[in-house]
Amino acid sequence: MVKETLTEQIALSEVEAKSEKQQPKQARWLTWAAENGIFVFTAILVVFAVVFIDGFASLINIADVLHRAAPLGIVAVGMTFVVISGNYLDLSVVAQIATSAVIFVAVSNEYNIPIAMLAALVAALFYGVVNGVAVGYFKANAVIVTLSTTYIGLGLLRFFSGGSIFFGPPDGPIATFGSSKIGPVPYSAIVLVIMAILLQVLLTRTNFGFLVRSFGVNENATRLGGSNTGLVIIGAFVVTAVAAMIAGFVMAAFSNTAVSNDGLGYEFRALAAIIVGGTSVFGGRGSVLRTLLGVIFVSVLTNILVLSGIGFGYQQVALGLLIVLAVSIDALARKVSQR
């Protein structure tokens, strides 16, 4: 096993994928559901919403769904890198979004927007590097590391902002950006699409993306292949942090305000979108475009629940079950294909 090179490892995993064709019916169904289920489920959900839910297909509602999907999607496409590298997730996006939103609004009120963006970028890089060094070089558990950086970050933010709400100037460029749209499509959704395309290229067409994926498949093989795995992990966390920063900008622009609990719940919904999209929490498999589809699924589902007057509690239950269900299908498909 040790002698296998990186390319051989990846080739092996492709052979495994191909040999799935000779499996019993149940196994084939499960692997198919784990790989492609999202296309069918999203289609069914959208058709269901259009037919049965009053007011779903209206232009105002679609614009609203896109508005809410944009920050979620931007976080999720970034976090896909951490998930594919086999490090479960980055819980600290909660703190990252809030930090970036507050810095963006507060600093741009005081100075100007470029300086605010630069300051937020410094904060995002700091998050990414701290998480990445702890996980990549110290080999610490990503869940616990990002849990602790969440609390450190939120603590710092609450201390410095005093927990107060920051308002942007009512007619400033931030507010204009947040409320502008082309047809029903808000600018923030366009930012999401651009981010998704850029990150998909980064994941599939660059050396860095290749290393992130191969690290998720086999950490040892990647290291023995001669690459600095610690740097790869730092890179994955930095990508996530920069995406969360942009999500913070978009959120701040949408409401023209920023407060220290802006990001609450985003880590969880982003993970739901990533996993439902078919990116494996076991690492190595997945894509940014799949995450985009997952974001559509989660946003439409949330919108249906809201339009039907179902409360916050039930939404949490639904998302929790969704994550467990999607991961179960993935896990069972892995089990039967290994038999």
Add this chain to the structure above:
Amino acid sequence: MTQTMQLGKVADQSFVGRVRTTLARRTEGRGVALLTVILIGVAFFEPLVFTAYQVSLGRIALIGIVALGLTAVILMGELDLSVASTLALSGVVMALIPDIWVGILAALATGLVVGLINAFFVAVVGINSFIATLGSLFALRGIAFVLSDEAPVSLENKDAGIAFGMPLVGPITPRIIFFILVFIAIQLFVSRVRSGREFFAVGGNRQAAYDAGIPVKRRIFTGFMISGFVSALAGVINTLERTTADPTAGSTVLLASFAAAIIGGNYLKGGRGSIVGTLIGAASLGILQVALTLSGVQVPIQQIFIGGILLLAVTTDPANLRAVLGSVKSLRVGRAKPQVPGSGS
């Protein structure tokens, strides 16, 4: 002459060696170090903590009881992120039932069922426990919100709650007694009972444990049910003391209990750790929190302290430090000579 010298040397070495092996076997080193630092710091800056030991004990019990249950799961190399939500949900369940005893039983049963469900997804379906319990963390909080109509539920029988919060002997409140009981029970379970000792084997090398005939799946079920039950117990105690059940309760407990268990030297990949270590971790965090509160430090700063300690604890595990040394060494050696761990298999 030379012989005696050698003999003396050997004897000396064996004594040092024995001390060294005993020390190496213990995992509480970092916990003891942190506790010492905190105690010295507190003695200098905020000696009030020692006079107000009643408060400190209560705080230690609050953090510690959840951390103790968590330790049982961590010993097997799994993680239970849902403890905080279990605490909140069982409190809500208890407050919703008018009769207090039925309520307590229902709350404890809730904890067991949650543990059962978590263990099912981890052991039978084969999901990573971080993800499975993250899912239940949010799903359970959602259920707590649904059941309570998103508002705190007050206890029907307030007198029982108030009576429960009263100290029995000196500064000892029932919460502290429960904490000590849970500590003794779990300590005896993992050190004296066979199935408890097998937790270490399951965490150390799951395949080897399975080959040795240990029913691995059943142990995982036991572990998650312990952690679910203990966090439900913490929820019951919280609800009794405050006479209300808050569906958002426990969000601070999550961080503190993980920090306590990890500082205590429980290795996250399983197989190494001790209940005593968790106790030391909980003690140091509890004393630190009380000291910070007494010196008027704001809550955000306390969060930074505890988050920082958790980050420090999770990165300074001996195995992690070895990993860092390894990568530093390989950086110096360069890319040309990657280290090949072992040659077989």
